[in-house]
Amino acid sequence: MTREQSFRSQFRSQFPVLERCSYLNAGTEGPVPRAAAAAVHERTDRDTAGGRAGHAYFAEVIDLADQARSAYATLLGAQPNEVALTGSTTDGLNTVLGGLSLSPGDEVLTSDEEHPGLLAPLRRLHVRDRVNVRVVPFAEIAGEVGHRTRLVACSHVSWVNGSMVDTASLRATGVPVLLDAAQGLGAIPVDVTQLGCDYYAASGQKWLCGPEGSGCLYVRADRLDELEPPWPSYTTLADNANWLDSPFAEGAKRLDLGFAPAIRSAWALASIQTLADAGWEWVHGRAATLAARLADLLSQRGLEVAPRGRTTLVSWRDDDDAATVRRLAAEGILIRNLPGRGLLRASVGAWSSEDEVERLAALAAP
Numbered sequence: 001m002t003r004e005q006s007f008r009s010q011f012r013s014q015f016p017v018l019e020r021c022s023y024l025n026a027g028t029e030g031p032v033p034r035a036a037a038a039a040v041h042e043r044t045d046r047d048t049a050g051g052r053a054g055h056a057y058f059a060e061v062i063d064l065a066d067q068a069r070s071a072y073a074t075l076l077g078a079q080p081n082e083v084a085l086t087g088s089t090t091d092g093l094n095t096v097l098g099g100l101s102l103s104p105g106d107e108v109l110t111s112d113e114e115h116p117g118l119l120a121p122l123r124r125l126h127v128r129d130r131v132n133v134r135v136v137p138f139a140e141i142a143g144e145v146g147h148r149t150r151l152v153a154c155s156h157v158s159w160v161n162g163s164m165v166d167t168a169s170l171r172a173t174g175v176p177v178l179l180d181a182a183q184g185l186g187a188i189p190v191d192v193t194q195l196g197c198d199y200y201a202a203s204g205q206k207w208l209c210g211p212e213g214s215g216c217l218y219v220r221a222d223r224l225d226e227l228e229p230p231w232p233s234y235t236t237l238a239d240n241a242n243w244l245d246s247p248f249a250e251g252a253k254r255l256d257l258g259f260a261p262a263i264r265s266a267w268a269l270a271s272i273q274t275l276a277d278a279g280w281e282w283v284h285g286r287a288a289t290l291a292a293r294l295a296d297l298l299s300q301r302g303l304e305v306a307p308r309g310r311t312t313l314v315s316w317r318d319d320d321d322a323a324t325v326r327r328l329a330a331e332g333i334l335i336r337n338l339p340g341r342g343l344l345r346a347s348v349g350a351w352s353s354e355d356e357v358e359r360l361a362a363l364a365a366p
Contacts, residue, residue, distance in 0.1 A: 008286075008353070011278050015209075015351050021332040022356040027159065027183055027313055027347035028336055030209035032271075039270035040211075043263050064269070065260035069253075071272045072216040075208075075280075076200065077191035081251030082224075084217040085260050089182040090117035092201025092217030093153070095255050096178050097121045098230030100151065104130035107148040109175075111138040111165075113158040118180050122153065142169035151176050156190075156200070157183035160338060160345075161306035162291070162313030164188075171196030176223070182206060185216075186275070187312040189284050198223045207312070207349070209271040211264050219252050233258050275350075283350040287312045290357055291348035297361035306343060315345045316364070324364070333360050 001009070015031040017023050023031050051057070065085060073080045086092045102108070102125060110122055112135055125131040136144040141154055142165075156179040157164055170177050178199040184190055185200075186207030192200050197220075204214030219227065229236045229248065235256040239246040248254040275283050288310050295305050295314045304317035318324050321337035321344050328335060333356075335346045346360060 007278075012351050012353065014274055018351060021334055022352070022360065023334050024346040024348060024352065024356070024360065025334045025336050026187075026207055026209070026349050027345065028206065029212070030186075030206050030271075030349070031351060033209055033274040035274050036209065036211075036267045036270040039266040040263055043266045047262065061260070061262045061265075064262055064265035065256075068260065068265040068268050069216075071269060072185075072202075075185060075190065075272070076202075076216070076218050077193055078218050079221070081253070082218055082221050084219065084252040084255035084257075086201070086215040086217050086255075086257050087213045088117070088205075088215045089180055089201045089203045090121065091215060091257055092199075093118050093178065093180060094121045095217055095230055095257075096199045096201070096219075096227065097125055097153070099227035099255070101226075101228070102129060102131050102150060105132060105148070106150040107132045107134055107146065108151045108153055109134050109136065109141060109144055109149050110152075111136060111141050111154045111158075113138040113160045113163075114155060115159045115180065115182065117182065118153060118155070138163065138165065142166050142173060145170075145173040145175050149173075149175050151178060153178040153180070155180040155183065156195075156197075157181075157188065157309070157311050157313065159183050159313070160341065160343065161315040162308035162311040163306075164309035164311060167195045167197065183311065183313060187284075187287065188310075189280070192218050192220075204268050208268070209275065210268040214264050214268050217252065217255060219255065221251075224252060224254075227255065229254050231257065235259060278350065286350040287348055287352070290350075290352050290354070291346075293354070294346060294348055294357045294361060297358065298364060301361060301365055303364060312348050313345060314348060315343045317342055318344045318364075324366070327366070328360070328363060331363055333363065335360070 014033045017031045070080045073083045122133045126133045176198040179197045181202035185202035200218040204210035205212045237246040238249045306315040325337045
């Protein structure tokens, strides 16, 4: 075994689920690292024995949240005061769409490849606030920006096929941009400054292998005061002893969705550290390379692979997609179908192996 093979084997060993199946569905939920499970057990034991009360306890919980905020900020290429802690990508999207002052007749531009997690908040804007939501082809969205467009809201990486939006062209329009990063953060290298986006909403449970109910929202510092916190809570205010007259808390913390649970923060930190220990450059590079390999193998076998970018998602046409998901699951291969689109989708991570990719390609067609 070469040194590289040994390293890959050690990294895979951090994810117990890989001992029983080929886990190719991190675009929905990432595999749980051993270190994360240990962190959750330790935190639970600690709270069970010591209780959840008192100054020391709450200081510890706040410190864990601050550590999680800093960890997300590092991955985003942002400052901690530009990051809010949320429960999902959709929470972040709702925070922006619900916090902006959009008027009847204003236009929000979105694409034809968006997840319901973005479409549902956009529907509310359209129905409740009479905002015009215009849907255009994903690949053409920047060119569709017009004089009435007040916001572009779309995916960084399409959940449908793994293609990437043209962020440079979006930036050049000068219109504020909200990116759905459910398939971005953790999957591919991200630097929000280089992307030039104003808002970036991400999940914790997918490519960062964190707990369900975790995520983060980047808000560029000069955009923060344009957002009214849509669901104010204890963390929204700077002075809870004088709540009627209190200004908002400093930075994006005012947009946190409530009080960050200690278990959530501990799990998120342990998972991020597992990936960071392997090296983010290696994690991103290996996942993208394996995904490209899978796409090539599927094409060689005559399957119609959807156009994609250098990302971690691979989608291909299947006339009986739900049945194929079940058939592959019986073979120990976990992927998903995209209902209504006639597509199967594999999410390829750095924890995946060459053998798994080749076996999936061999079994993809009946």
